[in-house]
Amino acid sequence: MTGQTNKRNIDPERRAEIGRERRARTRARILAVTFDLFGRENGLYTRVEEVCEAAGVARQTFYNHFRGMDDLRDALAYEVSHDFLVAVTAALDTLPDAACRTAAAIRYYLGRGRVDPQWAWSIVNLSASGFVFGAETFAQARKTVAEGIEAKAFDLGDDRIGRNMVMGTALSSLFTQLREETPETYPADVAKAVLAGLGCPSHHARQCAEMPLPPL
Structure with a gap:
């Protein structure tokens, strides 16, 4: 009682x-x-x-x-990617141009995937049925590419093509790291190749891909 x-x-x-x-x-x-x-x-x-x-x-x-698995996946994608994106974005804001920011973003995400396979698998699996790397990261990548096009750092006419090149290559490279042996230089090598594909001059692509990363 x-x-x-x-x-x-x-x-x-x-x-x-x-x-x-x-x-x-x-x-x-x-x-x-x-x-x-x-x-x-x-x-x-x-x-x-x-x-x-x-x-x-x-x-x-x-x-x-x-509401179902799609709703749960969206919520998990936010949980998995949001805080990391915030930290990465703050670091990228210290870099001089869109090319260096694009290269650094690729290196940050692939770098984390190398030391945190569980996080990397969750990104790969969540991306397979939704936005690549989560909706926020997907949108941020397009914004950065658009800035690069406007500044004539990237030789593209459509920022969506550039976004897909960045995100698609990064995701595929993340998967490669999980399944195959890759050198320590792999994230920087991928970043340099992506910048070349975006039309960035080779000397600047190399400079951006090899520059020291700001701490997160």
Whole structure:
């Protein structure tokens, strides 16, 4: 009886707050186990049932938080990419031009993939069914390419083509790193090749690809 009385005496606002906290914890747990599942080589094929089992929740609980796997993938892509993108963008803002920013971005993402395979697999698997590297990163890449075209650093007429060259090559290279042995210079080598494809003069492409990276 005492427990029931105390429960009735809880302030309605506090009760609502407790509910929100419990809901947030459940959502965070679902996202955490989904990251683990997508961080596997075959994570692309993760199903709702696997997520529910790993998180210890019922299907109805899952659907209280996400409309389905597409919604969950979008949420996870944001969680996986947002903070890293913010850090990378802050570092890129210190660089002199779009060519150097493009090269540095490629090197940052491939560099992280070399030391964090689980993160890299999650990016590869999430990109297979949505925006490459997440919607925010996808949009930022197009913005940087557009700046390069406007400054005549890139010889392109359509920034979407440049964005796809950058993002597609970076994603494929991330996958290559996961499956094959690559040299330590691989991220810089990829960056230099991408800049060449974008029409950047070879001497500047080499300079941007080999310059010291600002710390994140």
